[in-house]
Amino acid sequence: MSEPVKIVEKKVAPKNALMLYGLPDVGLVGLIATSHIISQLKMDEISYVDSELLPPIVVLHDGLPYAPLRIFANSNLIITFSEAAIPAKAVPPIMRKLVEWGQAKNVKLMVSMGGMPVQDRQDLTEVKVYGAASNPSLLKTLSEKGIEIMRGGFMVGPYALLMRYCADRNIPAIALLAQSFYNYPDPEAAAATLKEFSKITGINIDVSHLRESGEEIRLRARDVMKRTEQELNRMKKTQEYDLPLYV
Amino acid sequence: MAEIRRRRRSIFDFISDYMEELGERALAERPSWDIRSCCIEPLCSVFVAADEVVVTADLPNTKPDTIKVEPIAPDTLEIRAEMKRKIRFEEFGITHRKGEFQYFLCQTRIPVPVDTKRLRTQYKRGILEVHLPRKKGVRIRVQ
Numbered sequence: 470m471s472e473p474v475k476i477v478e479k480k481v482a483p484k485n486a487l488m489l490y491g492l493p494d495v496g497l498v499g500l501i502a503t504s505h506i507i508s509q510l511k512m513d514e515i516s517y518v519d520s521e522l523l524p525p526i527v528v529l530h531d532g533l534p535y536a537p538l539r540i541f542a543n544s545n546l547i548i549t550f551s552e553a554a555i556p557a558k559a560v561p562p563i564m565r566k567l568v569e570w571g572q573a574k575n576v577k578l579m580v581s582m583g584g585m586p587v588q589d590r591q592d593l594t595e596v597k598v599y600g601a602a603s604n605p606s607l608l609k610t611l612s613e614k615g616i617e618i619m620r621g622g623f624m625v626g627p628y629a630l631l632m633r634y635c636a637d638r639n640i641p642a643i644a645l646l647a648q649s650f651y652n653y654p655d656p657e658a659a660a661a662t663l664k665e666f667s668k669i670t671g672i673n674i675d676v677s678h679l680r681e682s683g684e685e686i687r688l689r690a691r692d693v694m695k696r697t698e699q700e701l702n703r704m705k706k707t708q709e710y711d712l713p714l715y716v
Numbered sequence: 717m718a719e720i721r722r723r724r725r726s727i728f729d730f731i732s733d734y735m736e737e738l739g740e741r742a743l744a745e746r747p748s749w750d751i752r753s754c755c756i757e758p759l760c761s762v763f764v765a766a767d768e769v770v771v772t773a774d775l776p777n778t779k780p781d782t783i784k785v786e787p788i789a790p791d792t793l794e795i796r797a798e799m800k801r802k803i804r805f806e807e808f809g810i811t812h813r814k815g816e817f818q819y820f821l822c823q824t825r826i827p828v829p830v831d832t833k834r835l836r837t838q839y840k841r842g843i844l845e846v847h848l849p850r851k852k853g854v855r856i857r858v859q
Contacts, residue, residue: 591840591841591843591845650774650843652759653759653772683776684776684777685777687774687842688756688776688777688803691759694759695748
């Protein structure tokens with residue numbers, strides 16, 4: 470039987486890099502943020518994810534076909550980015566494979582950027598970013614950088630699995646989650662996570678384009694958001710609103 | 717344990733999943749635009765609260781004074797708005813389709829009875845919010 474998920478390498482990946490995840494989730498926060506980094510830093514595609522668990526889709530860019538779930542890199546940064554929604558059933562094997570692949574490349578820190586849905590999002594002028602980490606020393610680092618820690622509750626979806634797989638394997642990982650819309654693309658939340666990302670890593674990303682072209686981005690991201698919402702419903706993403714039972 | 721499992725997935729759960737999937741298919745398997753009417757369907761959501769139903773729609777790039785919210789049936793709301801400028805397929809990198817869009821248009825089903833005469837709207841940072849008070853049911857006096 471062939472492997473359920475394969476990472477096809479086109480170019481050599483850097484060693485000891487930071488690995489960022491921009492996968493479709495609430496508000497498409499991570500997707501918008503990583504897409505912005507890829508174009509700002511003019512990063513190259515180095516690999517793509519091949520799996521029969523993914524829908525039969527190719528994305529055409531200038532007439533040429535590309536897999537929707539691709540990996541980009543420069544000398545110190547690796548970004549996993551998906552242009553299409555990932556089916557809920559494919560999320561666990563894909564996340565496991567990506568974590569294994571990152572570990573084989575000696576990734577020094579895995580960073581997921583995403584949204585945390587809040588009901589009164591349109592009333593917020595300042596978006597707050599919360600942090601989670603795979604070990605106590607990283608939690609301390611996040612606190613020292615002024616990021617409020619998510620102390621309790623549920624995480625659901627690709628980033629939840631990323632945190633768990635990384636904690637199991639002792640790989641340093643953090644999640645930066647900005648207050649966001651649930652099912653509307655949120656470039657402002659993406660800009661807020663990038664600001665915190667810069668603070669932590671020292672990699673400076675200019676977010677003015679995200680703020681200035683927010684409306685255009687929201688218009689473009691509509692269809693991906695719609696498909697992503699269907700997968701979020703299948704993952705029971707709304708469980709993030711649930712109150713956990715600690716006895 | 718087996719009993720717990722049986723209770724977790726009753727026949728109603730399966731029916732509910734099936735209906736959800738049918739609804740999703742009906743929504744997903746058509747384009748979110750219509751060339752003939754020059755319309756794009758905005759992202760919408762419906763939230764049923766204890767005393768009201770809140771319908772929201774993402775309307776970026778919209779002229780606020782053109783937004784129209786109209787109850788077209790007791791359980792259906794139509795939202796229409798004009799964009800600040802026309803959008804063409806070419807702008808999305810698509811050259812094999814021709815057409816341009818200038819309006820947002822959607823029809824949203826309201827799942828519980830509401831008083832459409834008392835609807836209230838607000839448009840803030842590209843998001844339209846429509847508040848519809850729920851119709852009161854029969855009051856039962858507890859002895």
